[in-house]
Amino acid sequence: xIHTLEWTDHGVRFLDQTKLPTEExxxxxxxxxxxxxxxxxxxxxxxxxIGVAAAMGIALAAKNSAAESPDELKDEIDHAGELIAKTRPxxxxxxxxxxxxxxKLEQVRTQPVAHIKHALIEEAQRMHAEDIxxxxxxxxxxxxxxxxxxxVLTHCNAGALATAGYGTALGVIRAAVxxxxxxxxxxxxxxxxxxxxxxxxxxxxxxGIPTTVISDNMAGAMMRxxxxxxxxxxxxxxxANGDVANKIGTYTVAVLAREHRIPFYVAAxxxxxxxxxxxxxxxxxxxxxxxEISHIGGKQIVPDGVSIENPAFDVTPAKYLAAIxxxxxxxxxxxxxxxxxxxGKTKVEV
Amino acid sequence: xIHTLEWTDHGVRFLDQTKLPTEExxxxxxxxxxxxxxxxxxxxxxxxxIGVAAAMGIALAAKNSAAESPDELKDEIDHAGELIAKTRPxxxxxxxxxxxxxxKLEQVRTQPVAHIKHALIEEAQRMHAEDIxxxxxxxxxxxxxxxxxxxVLTHCNAGALATAGYGTALGVIRAAVxxxxxxxxxxxxxxxxxxxxxxxxxxxxxxGIPTTVISDNMAGAMMRxxxxxxxxxxxxxxxANGDVANKIGTYTVAVLAREHRIPFYVAAxxxxxxxxxxxxxxxxxxxxxxxEISHIGGKQIVPDGVSIENPAFDVTPAKYLAAIxxxxxxxxxxxxxxxxxxxGKTKVEV
Numbered sequence: 001x002i003h004t005l006e007w008t009d010h011g012v013r014f015l016d017q018t019k020l021p022t023e024e025x026x027x028x029x030x031x032x033x034x035x036x037x038x039x040x041x042x043x044x045x046x047x048x049x050i051g052v053a054a055a056m057g058i059a060l061a062a063k064n065s066a067a068e069s070p071d072e073l074k075d076e077i078d079h080a081g082e083l084i085a086k087t088r089p090x091x092x093x094x095x096x097x098x099x100x101x102x103x104k105l106e107q108v109r110t111q112p113v114a115h116i117k118h119a120l121i122e123e124a125q126r127m128h129a130e131d132i133x134x135x136x137x138x139x140x141x142x143x144x145x146x147x148x149x150x151x152v153l154t155h156c157n158a159g160a161l162a163t164a165g166y167g168t169a170l171g172v173i174r175a176a177v178x179x180x181x182x183x184x185x186x187x188x189x190x191x192x193x194x195x196x197x198x199x200x201x202x203x204x205x206x207x208g209i210p211t212t213v214i215s216d217n218m219a220g221a222m223m224r225x226x227x228x229x230x231x232x233x234x235x236x237x238x239x240a241n242g243d244v245a246n247k248i249g250t251y252t253v254a255v256l257a258r259e260h261r262i263p264f265y266v267a268a269x270x271x272x273x274x275x276x277x278x279x280x281x282x283x284x285x286x287x288x289x290x291x292e293i294s295h296i297g298g299k300q301i302v303p304d305g306v307s308i309e310n311p312a313f314d315v316t317p318a319k320y321l322a323a324i325x326x327x328x329x330x331x332x333x334x335x336x337x338x339x340x341x342x343x344g345k346t347k348v349e350v
Numbered sequence: 351x352i353h354t355l356e357w358t359d360h361g362v363r364f365l366d367q368t369k370l371p372t373e374e375x376x377x378x379x380x381x382x383x384x385x386x387x388x389x390x391x392x393x394x395x396x397x398x399x400i401g402v403a404a405a406m407g408i409a410l411a412a413k414n415s416a417a418e419s420p421d422e423l424k425d426e427i428d429h430a431g432e433l434i435a436k437t438r439p440x441x442x443x444x445x446x447x448x449x450x451x452x453x454k455l456e457q458v459r460t461q462p463v464a465h466i467k468h469a470l471i472e473e474a475q476r477m478h479a480e481d482i483x484x485x486x487x488x489x490x491x492x493x494x495x496x497x498x499x500x501x502v503l504t505h506c507n508a509g510a511l512a513t514a515g516y517g518t519a520l521g522v523i524r525a526a527v528x529x530x531x532x533x534x535x536x537x538x539x540x541x542x543x544x545x546x547x548x549x550x551x552x553x554x555x556x557x558g559i560p561t562t563v564i565s566d567n568m569a570g571a572m573m574r575x576x577x578x579x580x581x582x583x584x585x586x587x588x589x590a591n592g593d594v595a596n597k598i599g600t601y602t603v604a605v606l607a608r609e610h611r612i613p614f615y616v617a618a619x620x621x622x623x624x625x626x627x628x629x630x631x632x633x634x635x636x637x638x639x640x641x642e643i644s645h646i647g648g649k650q651i652v653p654d655g656v657s658i659e660n661p662a663f664d665v666t667p668a669k670y671l672a673a674i675x676x677x678x679x680x681x682x683x684x685x686x687x688x689x690x691x692x693x694g695k696t697k698v699e700v
Contacts (some may be wrong), residue, residue, distance in 0.1 A: 021653035067583065155567075189643065190539060191565035194651050197643070201656040212657040215541035215643060216567040217505075217599025221664035249567025251574060252606060259605045293539065293547070293565060299647030301373035301544050306551040307562040314571035 001159040002203055004049055005056065005126050012056045014044045017161060021202040031064060039087040039094075042193065044188035046162020047236045047272055048135075051093030056191040058101040059124035062117040070109050073116055077105055083129055089284040090245055090313045091236040092274040124261050124346040131164035134327035138168055139175030140231045142267050142325035144328065146176035146183060147229035147242050153186040153219060156247035157199035158267065160232025168267040169232040170200065172325060177209055185211040186222055190247060192310065216249050223260040231257050232325075235268035242318030243280030244336025254320035263322035270326050280315035288312045300344045352510040352553055354399055357475050362406045363396045367511055371552040381414060382407040382430035382690040389437040389444075390665065396512020397622055398485075400493055401443030402478050404434045409474035414468040420459050422471055423466055427455055439634040441586040442624040442630045447477065481514035484619045484677035486576065487526030488518055492617050492675035496526035496533060497579035503536040503569060506597035507549035508584025508617065518617040519582040520677060535561045536578060539570055540597060541640040542660065566599050573610040574656045581607050582675075587620035592668030592685025593630030598661055604670035613672035620676050623693050628697065630665035638662045 006013045012031030018041065019025050027043055029035045035057030038044050044053045061080035068075035089095060104123040108116050133300040146152060152173060156162075159170030166174060176183055190196035197213050204211040214222060222228055231253060237245040244250070244266050257264035277283060287338055290308040296298060302308060324331040324339070331338035356363045359408035361380030368391065369375050375391055379385045385407030388394050394403045431448040438444060454473040458466050486594035496502060500671060502523060506512075516524060526533055535554055539547035547563050554561040564572060572578055581603060587595040594600070594616050605612035612625030627633060640658040651660060674681040674689070681688035 022650050032608075086428060185659060188539070189651070190568070191539070197651045198653075202653045205653055205656055206627060210657070212659055213643060213652050214659050215598070216565070217538070217541060217602055219659065220602030220605055221598065221661060222659075224664075248565070248571065250565055252570030252602065255570055255606055255609045256602060259609070293563060296624060296646040297649030297651075299649075300372050301539070301547045301647075302563050303548075303552045303555055306555055307560070309562055309564050309572075311568065314568075314574075 002165065002206065004161050004164060005044055005053055007056055007059070007121070007128065011060060012053065014038055017045060017199060017273045017346055018043055021198050024325050027076070028104070030060065032083055034063045035060060036087050039084070043195045045195070046091040046157065047234065048131050048163040048168065048269055050091050051087065051097035051271060052164050054094050054097040054132055055101050055127045055139035057084050057122040058098065059121045062120040065117065067113055070113060073113055074105060074109070077102065088286055090286045093271050096271045100127065109271055119203060122161055130271065132166055135163055135171040136168035138267050138269065138325055139166065139171040139325035141330050142172030142232065143175035143179050143181070144266065145230070145263070145265060145325070146172065146181055147322065149182040150229040151184050151186050151227045153188070153222070153228045153231045153253065154200060155196065155233050155250050155253050156190045157195040159200055159203045160197045161203055162234060168234045168269065170203065172207065172232050172265070172267045174207065182314065183209065185209055186228060187211055187218055188216045188249065188253070189213055190216050191216055192250060195247070219253055220256045223256055223262060228262055230263050231309050232265040232267055235266050235272050236313055237277065237283050238266070238268060238324065238339065239277040239279045240275045240336055240339060241279045242321060242324065242333065242339060244316045244321065245280060245283040245285065245313045246316065248314050251316045253316040254316045258320055264320055265323050265325055267325040268323055270343055273339050275340065275343055280317060283315060284314040285314070301326045352515065352556065354514060355394055355403055357406055357409070361410060362403065365511070366393050367395060367549060368393055371548050372410065375697040380410065382411045382433055382473035383534065385410060386434050386437050391435070394620045395545070396507065396519065397584065398442040398481050398513040398619055400441050401621060402437065402481055402514050404444050404447040405451050405474040405477045407434050408448065409471045415467065417463055420463060420466055423463055423624050424455060425639070427452065438636055440636045443621050446621045449619060459532040464695065475510070477482065478514045482516055485513055485516035485518055485521040487677035488617050488619065488675055489516065489521040491680050492522030492582065492615065493525035493529050493531070495580070495613070495615060495673065495675070496531055499532040500579040501534050501536050501577045502587050503538070503572070503578045503581045503603065504550060504677035505546065505583045505600050505603050506540045507545040508552045509550055511553055512584060518584045518619065520553065521616070522582050522617045523559065524557065533559070535559060536572055537563050538566045538603070539563055540599060545597070546613045569603055570606045573606055576672055578612055580613050580615065582615040582617055585616050585622050585628065586663055587633050588616070588618060588623045588674065588689070589627040589629045589633060590625045590686055590689060591629045592671060592674065592683065592689060594666045594671065595630060595633040595663045596636065596666065598664050601666045604666045608670055614670055615673050615675055617675040618672055618694055620678055623689050625633065625690065625693055631669060633665060636662040657667055
């Protein structure tokens with residue numbers, strides 16, 4: 001069992017993902033500021049995990065509060081929400097989680113402060129449990145789409161480490177393996193932050209799922225050699241029309257998939273679908289520090305004075321997708337209808 | 351002026367490309383064994399540079415020889431050729447250069463040993479000079495294909511550092527810039543060995559050509575954003591049908607180029623064309639040590655026990671190419687005819 005993040009008596013305990021795969025160490029955050037910092041520095045990353053982390057950061061604000069009235073507490077919660085909202089712009093789960101915590105506060109606002117605090121802490125823990133359940137449901141739906149044997153390619157890490165547990169894309173693979181499918185995972189190393197090499201390889205090895213790490217630029221050659229039967233990735237935000245923002249390089253994989261007629265699947269919880277966003281062009285794309293490209297492990301690889309780009313995400317148009325796998329079922333084109341229908345469902349199918 | 355490799359009185363002097371971009375240091379090889387080692391460890395790399403290095407390694411065998419007869423010298427030359435032929439399997443220039451040195455020996459075999467030695471040393475130096483002249487001719491032909499302004503993407507390093515000087519793909523870009531074209535180069539960093547980040551960026555910066563380094567998996571996003579007007583890469587071996595073996599990731603770039611209707615050019619000397627090889631499936635692909643993937647700058651990024659692939663090259667089928675730029679002119683489809691015609695020409699057009 002991988003404990004990506006957990007609510008403890010001392011604060012939120014994060015598995016420090018910047019240290020993997022060589023060190024398995026944990027960081028305790030006891031304030032919303034510390035949680036915001038953990039999100040910015042990618043101690044915790046992955047859209048669903050960021051969402052749960054944001055909720056827990058707000059729960060910490062409630063826990064630590066000396067407020068004497070619900071209004072005073074609300075101000076502090078709003079402040080924590082603003083702080084956490086500024087950390088990373090692309091994953092919509094972050095904003096969804098903050099909004100859900102605010103709604104919970106509104107629901108219990110007439111109660112005493114101690115009750116409100118308790119309700120917020122409980123809500124954050126509920127979101128943690130729901131995320132795992134959603135991933136398991138996603139796995140059951142998605143496993144049917146996986147080949148009975150052979151190579152499945154994934155990009156970045158959409159696994160237990162990107163969620164409260166089990167994973168989205170890797171949850172689909174885990175469920176397929178649990179059903180007896182003999183899958184060999186090809187993991188793109190995923191420059192610049194190397195989530196595939198460091199994190200996907202680490203968690204799949206823990207589960208005994210055979211995995212081969214390749215550099216991102218090998219994916220095309222592997223597909224051409226017939227080694228890849230399906231592709232499954234996660235998502236940071238899905239627009240109403242089905243366009244998908246995900247880790248930089250996802251679009252390249254999708255184009256390669258189409259060229260080789262390999263089905264390209266996206267697995268993400270409904271909280272990743274942003275119906276207010278009409279298409280991918282409206283999704284804000286985070287630009288990260290160029291040092292992630294210019295240096296690796298402290299070693300300089302780009303000469304001083306050369307320009308560098310470092311967009312953390314790209315957008316894959318809906319036309320490249322074979323399906324979107326959610327905890328409520330599988331959406332297929334036309335996505336405006338299928339996503340709206342799934343988002344309208346009120347209960348998780350389990 | 352970049353001195354990739356040079357014949358000196360003390361041996362062959364190589365700019366140590368494993369140390370770039372942070373250190374500009376040189377290595378002197380005074381024996382064929384040392385040259386073979388410099389090729390294996392990628393102190394020198396790039397198909398045309400490897401060809402010239404091989405010729406110079408054989409010239410060193412001649413220079414160092416204590417042979418008293420032409421037959422004895424021939425045995426030593428054959429031995430040095432075998433040694434150097436084992437270093438890297440994909441770039442055909444290596445075998446072409448060894449063959450050319452053997453042919454030179456045959457031409458002068460009836461002369462005294464001292465004359466034969468002199469002729470071999472001279473031949474290797476001639477190949478160095480001819481490589482630069484070929485790149486400049488390639489540049490003149492290819493520059494006409496470059497856009498008058500805007501982004502041109504390249505993969506790996508097919509520059510001065512991959513040749514005796516000026517470069518193949520980067521020679522085309524240099525010639526276009528010399529003609530007044532306002533080109534901004536996008537350089538794929540090119541995992542695992544990072545030739546784009548380390549070498550292409552370094553040599554283009556030296557020449558004042560604006561360059562942006564991106565990770566390999568950003569190329570698709572850059573194309574989709576309309577930032578790339580043309581693509582030009584080098585080649586390690588071109589089959590008779592126009593299939594191109596080049597640095598791993600080239601095929602992915604070619605597929606992306608086709609999807610975005612961006613012309614994809616290959617620039618390489620005629621010595622890279624292997625008419626004896628009918629198509630890309632017959633080109634041997636070097637598999638390199640997985641430590642190039644698992645570690646960067648000494649830092650481990652893949653957990654122990656996980657499988658890794660590390661093919662150094664891939665094959666791009668001819669159908670993805672807009673043209674092949676050689677020192678003798680531009681070849682277009684159908685390549686079996688156009689390449690044979692160019693290879694049949696006996697003189698470099700200058």
